[in-house]
Amino acid sequence: MSKSLVHQKICMLGIFAVGKTSLTRRFISGIFDDTYLSTIGVKVSQKLLAPIETTPGEFVQYNFLIWDIEGFEKSSQQLHSYLTGATGALLIADLTRPETIQSVPDMLATLSKAAPDARPVLIGNKADLISADSETSQKLKKMAKKLDLPLFLTSAKTGENVEASFNKLGLLIAT
Amino acid sequence: MSDPKIHFRPSPNDPLEQLKSILLTDDQQRIEELTQRIAALQQELDQKDRLIEKIEPIIVELLDRKIANSREEVAKALAPVMSLAIKQQIRDAKEDVVDALYPIMGRMVSKAVTEAMRKLADQINTTLEKSFSWELWKKRFKAKAMGVDAGKMILAESAPFELDSAFLIAKDSGLLIAYAGRESETAAEINAQVVGGMLTAIKSFVETSFASSKEGDLEEIRMTDCQIRVQSGRYSYLAVVYHGIPNAEFDEMLNECHRAIHQKYHQKLRNYDGNNTALRGIEMPLKEIIKKMQTVEHE
Numbered sequence: 001m002s003k004s005l006v007h008q009k010i011c012m013l014g015i016f017a018v019g020k021t022s023l024t025r026r027f028i029s030g031i032f033d034d035t036y037l038s039t040i041g042v043k044v045s046q047k048l049l050a051p052i053e054t055t056p057g058e059f060v061q062y063n064f065l066i067w068d069i070e071g072f073e074k075s076s077q078q079l080h081s082y083l084t085g086a087t088g089a090l091l092i093a094d095l096t097r098p099e100t101i102q103s104v105p106d107m108l109a110t111l112s113k114a115a116p117d118a119r120p121v122l123i124g125n126k127a128d129l130i131s132a133d134s135e136t137s138q139k140l141k142k143m144a145k146k147l148d149l150p151l152f153l154t155s156a157k158t159g160e161n162v163e164a165s166f167n168k169l170g171l172l173i174a175t
Numbered sequence: 176m177s178d179p180k181i182h183f184r185p186s187p188n189d190p191l192e193q194l195k196s197i198l199l200t201d202d203q204q205r206i207e208e209l210t211q212r213i214a215a216l217q218q219e220l221d222q223k224d225r226l227i228e229k230i231e232p233i234i235v236e237l238l239d240r241k242i243a244n245s246r247e248e249v250a251k252a253l254a255p256v257m258s259l260a261i262k263q264q265i266r267d268a269k270e271d272v273v274d275a276l277y278p279i280m281g282r283m284v285s286k287a288v289t290e291a292m293r294k295l296a297d298q299i300n301t302t303l304e305k306s307f308s309w310e311l312w313k314k315r316f317k318a319k320a321m322g323v324d325a326g327k328m329i330l331a332e333s334a335p336f337e338l339d340s341a342f343l344i345a346k347d348s349g350l351l352i353a354y355a356g357r358e359s360e361t362a363a364e365i366n367a368q369v370v371g372g373m374l375t376a377i378k379s380f381v382e383t384s385f386a387s388s389k390e391g392d393l394e395e396i397r398m399t400d401c402q403i404r405v406q407s408g409r410y411s412y413l414a415v416v417y418h419g420i421p422n423a424e425f426d427e428m429l430n431e432c433h434r435a436i437h438q439k440y441h442q443k444l445r446n447y448d449g450n451n452t453a454l455r456g457i458e459m460p461l462k463e464i465i466k467k468m469q470t471v472e473h474e
Contacts, residue, residue, distance in 0.1 A: 007368060007449040009348040041380055044349075044372030065350060065372050081379040085348030087449070 003051055003059040008173060009085050010064045010166075011118070013107050014092030015100055016071030019125040022156035023092065024068045027166055032157050042082055043068045049167065052174045062170050064088075072103060075110040083114035088169040092123040093140055095130045095153065101140050108147060119172040121150050121165055128155040274441070277409050281434045288430070292423035296324060336419035338468035339401070341461040342371055343436065345447050346411055349375025352447065352454060355461035357469065374414055378405065406433050410444040415464075428467065432460045 012020040021039055026032055028047050045066050051059040069082050083089070091107045094100040104122065111118055124140045131137070137153060144151035150172070152165040219225045242249050265272050318325035343353040351371035378393045385391075392412075396403040404421075406413045406429055413433045436457060437444065443453050451457075 004450055004452055007350045007451070009350060009372075009449075042373070042376040044369050044376060046366075046368050046372075063368065065348075065368055067349075067372065067376070078380065078383045081383050082376065085345065085350075087348075 001057050001059065003061055005061050005063060007063045007065060008087045009067060010169065011067045011069055011083055011086045011089040011111070011115075012092065013069060013072055013083075013089050013111060014094075014123075014125075015073065015103050018092045018094040018097075018100055019156050020071075020090075020092055021068050023090070023123070023125060023154065023162055024066050026156045026159055026162045028066070030159070032159075034157070039068055039070045041070055047166075049170045052170055054174050060174055062173065064166065064170075072107055072110075075106070075113070079110060080114045083111055083118070086111070086115040086118045088119045088121070088173050089115070090123050090165060090169065091120050091149070092125050095124045095126050095134070095136050095140070098136045098139060101136070101143055104143055105147065108149075119169060121152065121169050121172070122147070123165055124151065124153045125156060127153040127160055128158050273409065278434065278438060281430060281437075284430070289423075289427050292426070296423055300325060336421050336425075336468070337417060338465055339416045339418070341416075341465060342367065342374070342414045343457065343461060344371045344375060344412055344414060345444075346407070346409075348447075348449070349379075350447075350449050352411060352444075352451060353458035353461055355458055355465050357465055374403075378412070404429065406430065408433055408437050410441075410447065411436070413461075417468075425468075428464055432464050436460055 012024055014020050021043070022032060024043075024045060028045050045068070047064050047066065049062045049064060051061040054060050067082060067086070069079070072079070089111050091104055091111070093104055108120060111120060122140070122144045124137060127137075132153060140153075141151060143149075150168055152161045152168065154161040154165055156162060219229065238249075315325045338357065340354065340356040342351060344351055349372045351368045354367040354371075377396070381393045382391055392405070392407040394405055396405070401416060401418050404415050404417065404426075411433075413429060413436075415429065440454060440457055447454070
């Protein structure tokens with residue numbers, strides 16, 4: 001059996017207040033704080049994932065360097081440089097604000113341009129505030145299907161699907 | 176065009192023709208063969224692709240011979256298109272050209288920096304020699320006794336130098352490739368991966384926001400009690416944290432260290448994917464500069 005440790009740059013992308021920092025904190029430290037703190041620039045944190053078996057007897061363990069980037073407004077040179085070199089990204093929409101879903105194609109295009117090899121996962125956050133069959137959830141599911149993206153409805157508050165979405169990203173990078 | 180073939184058709188009743196036929200049969204055949212070969216050659220000359228096919232295998236040899244026989248003539252003939260060819264190559268394969276030039280450029284720059292620092296040290300020494308303060312005389316005697324340059328010693332004494340840590344970071348992703356520290360703390364203990372990431376984010380922010388050209392690189396971050404010197408390379412950058420005023424050899428040493436790393440691990444750095452096992456041993460030059468600077472400090 002062999003195991004290799006591989007560091008990966010992962011970016012959190014979404015317009016302001018969709019819960020990027022809360023999701024990161026929940027994933028890294030398992031805590032949630034509903035005080036809203038706007039991220040200025042970037043905050044980098046890291047978390048070691050459980051080993052993934054790539055081929056029989058061969059394991060890879062990812063150390064995710066998570067770049068929590070300030071709210072996405074539009075593609076810019078600055079954002080481009082933050083995304084460069086990323087191998088994965090969570091594109092986050094807020095299930096309580098339908099307008100945040102509209103920015104998903106733009107975010108995906110920006111990510112593809114800056115980091116063509118990055119694997120994206122779509123997130124509908126704040127699932128604790130809305131029912132799974134709500135109009136916004138359905139809209140996001142349609143968007144995920146259209147853009148061929150894996151989708152997770154998460155809650156940074158309850159922790160629902162947070163770990164699963166990062167693990168999915170690990171699996172996508174490994175394959 | 177009329178048929179170039181010559182035909183002798185002897186008349187059975189003409190004795191002269193019969194004689195001609197007997198005498199010229201061999202010549203007639205040779206002329207016919209030659210005519211066919213000329214026609215075939217003409218055809219090859221007229222067809223561009225076939226002509227290229229014929230000449231291609233000998234072109235390199237032809238050039239080799241020509242260069243061996245008259246190098247100057249070839250240079251004179253190629254000179255007018257050389258600059259255009261280089262420009263074209265840079266436009267089409269910028270990465271390859273930069274890769275090829277990088278080791279040479281590093282040496283040129285470090286040579287210029289070393290020369291500038293030597294001149295500065297000379298200037299300081301000249302100024303010191305002209306002064307008569309008792310303290311300066313004491314320092315000069317001390318330097319002489321230690322066998323070191325007085326100017327450098329006074330500079331170093333004014334702010335003792337300490338090299339704390341060195342980080343080798345992937346330029347695009349900000350992932351930490353190697354770390355070496357003065358204290359026994361490990362990379363994990365000081366959260367070096369996160370430091371590398373944040374440093375990259377800051378570097379990227381400053382370069383994007385303030386650089387006047389695309390090539391502008393952040394070179395130094397200065398705080399009250401310490402500084403971070405940044406040296407950008409092709410695929411990685413080296414960041415060292417230090418206190419005090421470094422001596423003249425410091426920049427040259429960093430240059431040399433980073434250049435050696437790039438030379439040895441060039442291909443692996445180019446294809447770096449976050450897996451540090453392929454780069455085992457890359458931290459050694461960083462450990463060496465930390466050790467070397469501690470030795471210098473204690474001299």
